[in-house]
Amino acid sequence: GIQVEQSPPDLILQEGANSTLRCNFSDSVNNLQWFHQNPWGQLINLFYIPSGTKQNGRLSATTVATERYSLLYISSSQTTDSGVYFCAVERGNNRLAFGKGNQVVVIP
Amino acid sequence: DGGITQSPKYLFRKEGQNVTLSCEQNLNHDAMYWYRQDPGQGLRLIYYSQIVNDFQKGDIAEGYSVSREKKESFPLTVTSAQKNPTAFYLCASRLGAKNIQYFGAGTRLSVL
Numbered sequence: 001g002i003q004v005e006q007s008p009p010d011l012i013l014q015e016g017a018n019s020t021l022r023c024n025f026s027d028s029v030n031n032l033q034w035f036h037q038n039p040w041g042q043l044i045n046l047f048y049i050p051s052g053t054k055q056n057g058r059l060s061a062t063t064v065a066t067e068r069y070s071l072l073y074i075s076s077s078q079t080t081d082s083g084v085y086f087c088a089v090e091r092g093n094n095r096l097a098f099g100k101g102n103q104v105v106v107i108p
Numbered sequence: 109d110g111g112i113t114q115s116p117k118y119l120f121r122k123e124g125q126n127v128t129l130s131c132e133q134n135l136n137h138d139a140m141y142w143y144r145q146d147p148g149q150g151l152r153l154i155y156y157s158q159i160v161n162d163f164q165k166g167d168i169a170e171g172y173s174v175s176r177e178k179k180e181s182f183p184l185t186v187t188s189a190q191k192n193p194t195a196f197y198l199c200a201s202r203l204g205a206k207n208i209q210y211f212g213a214g215t216r217l218s219v220l
Contacts, residue, residue, distance in 0.1 A: 043211040094207050098150035
């Protein structure tokens, strides 16, 4: 099945810093999503981005489908950005395959 | 408020006991999903249902059972056959053909 790899697995940021999270996937996809899981476990969908670039406030995402990767940018990080960021791709029959996540800690 | 409600937040299971996790949605979504999350791991699919009265096994269905008698409800039973049930369980529902999934707040299951 399709493989999803995320890097780096862990990241510690000073508040105000910028960062880039990466998601590589092993096969062509027509659906890629980024999620944020807060420290209490709630997952929120950040972006639906099978290709191209989108921005939402301090977050933006870019997917280069032909090269099988996606990037999530966090600018001017805040402590509320802490948590785990998951990349997920469609793997047929309306199922998603999730990566293991990027654990982000933002310190004040 | 529209959303997905999971209950209880915390659940403890005794040896040999079956327990049921509740998932209810009022988003009018057709498809619903159950995932298991272990520390440091991604989400693994247990069962999913794309329509009422129909469901399919996911990647780790052994030791679990589900039902889908109503569009709004997709309960998950963790049976005594599941020997390592301690995990965080997440329920999701899907909006439309883009397969954008929306998640409940989760249930943490532990073994006594």
